[in-house]
Amino acid sequence: MIPTIGHASIVIGLGLTTYAVVAFVLAAGGRDERLAASGRRAVIGSFVAALVGCVAMVISLLTHDFSVLYVAENNATTTPAFISAISLWAALEGSILFWTLLATGWASVVLHRHRARHRLLMPWVGATLACVNLFFFAVMTWAGNPFALTAPVGAEGIGPNALLQNHPFMALHPPLLYLGYTGMAVPFAFGVAALVTKRLDEEWLRIVRRWTLVPWIFLTLGIIAGAWWSYEVLGWGGYWAWDPVENAALLPWLTATAFVHSAMVAERRGGLRIWASALVIATFTLTLVGTFLTRSGVVISVHSFTQSAIGPWFLGAILLALTLSLGLLVWRLPGLIGGGRPSGLLSRESAFLLNNVLFLGLTFAVLFGTLLPLLVTATSGDTISVGAPWFNTVNAPIFVALLFLMGIGPALPWGQASWATLRDRFAVPSILGAVVVAAGLALGLRSAAVLVTLGIAVLVGAIMIGEVIRGASARARGRDEDALTATWRLATRNRRRYGGYTVHVGVLVMAIAVAISSGLATDATVTIGPGETARIGAYEIRHERLVVEPLAADARVIETRAELTYTGPQTGSLRTALRDYPNSPTAIATPAVRTSFGEDLYVTLLASDPSTQAVTLHLFVNPLVVWIWIGGVIVGIGSTFAIWPERRRVAVAAAQPQRAPSVSPVEGA
C-alpha cells in the first residue's frame, strides 16, 4: 500500500510538472497571469507529491518493507530507526527522490516569493525550474524508480552501506550539499529567463545574486560538513582528498563564488553581463556534471553509487542544458557586449576581475584533474589516477593568490586608487605580515606554504581590521556613538559589505588552519601490546585492552576495539575500532578523535593480533583542525548576515529622528 502511494505520487508529480512547463511557456507567450498562477500551483503541487513520495519511502524504510527493492538493498531488520530514516539518501534511487523534494521545494519558494513581481521574467523562470524538475520526475518514472518492487520478498535485507551508518554527520552533509546543488537551478532559471526576455539588467543581477548566495551558503556548509565527516569517519587522518566527487561539489562552488563577486562589479559599474550569465550557466551545468559523476559509475570514489541506467539520462540532460543555454547566450551575445564604465588598473574592479580569473583558473585545474583519468582511458585505454599531490601543487598557489586578493580587493576604492590611499591602507598591514614571517623563520618554521599563508593571513586580517576601524570611527565621530554601537550599526546598515568581511574572516581562519594542519601534522604507525605505550608529539598512548564483540545496536556487526588511555596536552581514554559489516568486504575503521583548540589527537586501529592482543595503530597529531570547522561556521554566519533582509529604512528614521538621510553611505560591498 505505502509503496503504491509513493509510486503514484511520483507519477502525479510528473503530470503536474509537465503541466507547469506547458502553462508557464504559454503564460510567457500570451502574458497570461492566470496561466502563470496555475503553473505556480502545479509546481507547489509537485512539491507536495515529492514530499508524499519521501514520506512513503521513509515509512517503508522504518517498517523494513523488503518488498521495495530499495529497502531490501539498503536496510535490514537490525538497522536502527535513525539510520533507516536517513537511508532515504543513502543510495541512488532514494537520493534522487530526496533531490526532487528539494528541487521542487526551491522552485515553489522562488515562484511564490516573486509571484507579484517581475511579470516578464517569472514565467520563464517557472518554465525553466519546472523543466529541471520534470527531468528528475522522468528519471524516477523511467530509469530509477525508487519504489521498484522485488519478488520474492526476503525476510532480511542487505543493510545500509557500512560507511554511511558510522557517523551522525550522514544526516547533515548530504541534505546541505543537495540543498546547495538543487538551489543552483534558481540562478540558472533567472539567467535563462533574462536571456530570453533580454532583461539582463541591474534588477536581474540583484535578484540572482541573492538567489545564488542562499544555495551558496548550503553548498559551502555541505562541502565543509563533508570534509568533517570524512575526517571523523574515514580514518586516514585528513579531511580533503581531491576525490572526484569532492571536486564535483567544489566545481560549482568555485563558479558560484566567482559569480557572487563579479555580480558586484556588474551591479555597481555595469558591464560583465555576458560573464555573469555564463557563470550562472556554468554553475548549474557543473552541478549536473557532479551528479553525473557520482551517479553514472564513470569515476570511482567513496561516493560513487552503483552503476545504473540513470547515467545516460544525466548525460543527456547535461548536454541539453548546455546546448540550450549556450544557444541562448550566443543568440543574445550582440546585445550583451559592452556597457561597463572604464576603471583604472589599481581599483576594486581590477581586483574583482583578477579574482574571477583566479577562480576560473581553479575551476579549470580541478575539472582537468578530475576528467583527465577519463580522457586517458578513452584515448589510450590506460588507467591513471590524478592524486592529491597534483591538485595541491597546482591549486595551492592560486589559493594563496586569492587569499592575498581577498585582503586588498575590498580595501581598494572603485574607479582608481591613488598612491596615498594605497600607502594609508596597506603599509602597516604589509609590515605586520613581514614581521610575522620573520618571526616564524626565527622560531624555526621552515615550511614555505605555512610561512606564506601566515604572512598573507596577517596582512589580510590587518587590512580588514583597518577597514572596519576606519568605517566605525568615522561613524562614531559623526554620530557620537561608542565604538561597539557604531560598528554594529555600520554593519547592520551595510549587511552585504560587513557580511562579506565576516565571510572573509572565516576563510582566513580556515586558510591558516588548513596550511598549519597539513604542513605541521605528525603521524606514526606503531604496534603495541597490552600495557605498552607509544609516543606521538607530546602525547603518550597506552594500550589497555583489546575487545572483539558484536555491536550492541546491530549484532551482525562485529567490532574489534582497542581501548587506550592517553596523557599529554589532553588526558583521557579512547576507543578506536574496526567494524566488520556483513555487507562490506573491508572492515570499516572508526577513528577516535580528541579535539582541542590547539590540536587533535587522532587514532585509527589498523590491525590487531588476537593471539598476542597487540594492536597496530596509526597515530596523528593534527594541529588546529578544529579551526577549519570554526572558520566554516564563521563563513556560514557571515553569509547569512549578508543576505538577511535589511530593516526598513522608515523604522530606522523613526528611531533616529536626528539623522540626515543624505549622510547614509551607500557602500556597494
Next chain:
Amino acid sequence: MRHLRWLLIPLVVLPLGLLLLSGFGRDPREIASPILGRPAPEWSLTTLDGKALGTDALAGRPYVVNFWASWCIPACVDEHPVLAAAHERYGDEVTIVGVLYQDDPGAAESFLARYGNAGYAHAVDERGALAIDYGVTGPPETFFVDADGIVRAKQFGPLTDALLADRMASILNVAER
C-alpha cells in the same frame, strides 16, 4: 563572420559529451584484477554437504568459481538461475563451484532450498581466506579458470546469460586449442 559565434556551442558541447560518454560501459570499481592471466590460487575446503573439495580435484579442466552469499539480495538471487543453466549446459566441460562469502552455511542451505539447487558444489570459505586470495571485493564475483589453471576472466557483479557466455568463451577456447 558574425555567425561564427554559433560554433562555440558544438566546440563546448561535443568534446564534453564525447568524454563523458566514453565513461559508460565501464565500471570503475572493476579494477583490472591482478589475478587475470595468472595461476589460480590453490585451496582445499569443505562443501556444504560435508565433502572435501579443492584445486587438486578441479585440475585438468576449466572451472568457474562463484563467490556468493545468501544475504546478497538481489544480485545473487538474480544470477542464481544463470549459474544453474550454465551448470546444465556446460557441466560436461566446465566445473562450477560456488563459494560462500561471509555467510552462514545454514542460511546458504535455505537459500538453495528456496531458489533451487542446481547440483554443483558449494564450498564453505569459513575464514574468507579464499576470497582474500582471489581479491574479492564483494559478492557476487565470479572467476573463470582455464584447463591449465590460469584465471582468464572475472565478473564483478551479477552474471547474465550473455555475460556468462562471453566469459565462458575465454576458458573454453583455451581448452579446445
